[in-house]
Amino acid sequence: VQLQASGGGLVQAGGSLRLSCAASGRTFSMYAMGWFRQAPGKEREFVANIRRSGGITYADSVKGRFTISRDNAMNTVYLQMNSLKPEDTAVYYCAADSTIGAMLRTPTVDDYDYWGQGTQVTVSS
Secondary structure, rough: EEEEEEEOEEEOOOOOOEEEEOOOOOOOHHOEEEEEEEEEOEEEEEEEEEOOOOOOOEOOOOOOEEEEEEOOOEEEEEEEEEEOOHHHHHEEEEEEEEEEEHEEEEEEEEHHOOOOEEEEEEOOO
């Protein structure tokens, strides 16, 4: 599966952005979809995922502010980001997995097989 992320940009603290990730292929519903982010000088970290069952998990740092959703008819997963903070500044990556990673509530980078190219989110103070 090929993934194409979009929707990043520059926003002031307290603002909102919605990221989208379009996937190729006809078996999108069989994949768990996740969002990860990587800030400068830091390791890539888990943000949120939505599993095949519809189960959702968020990192504690974004809980209550971010919402992940998916549209299987459109082969797209979204990340609605509200109340953005400067510490949310990072390159955001969407990822997919249909095997072991698809069953994990809090996957690591190594658990997802397919990755998009990343989209930059910058939050100014």
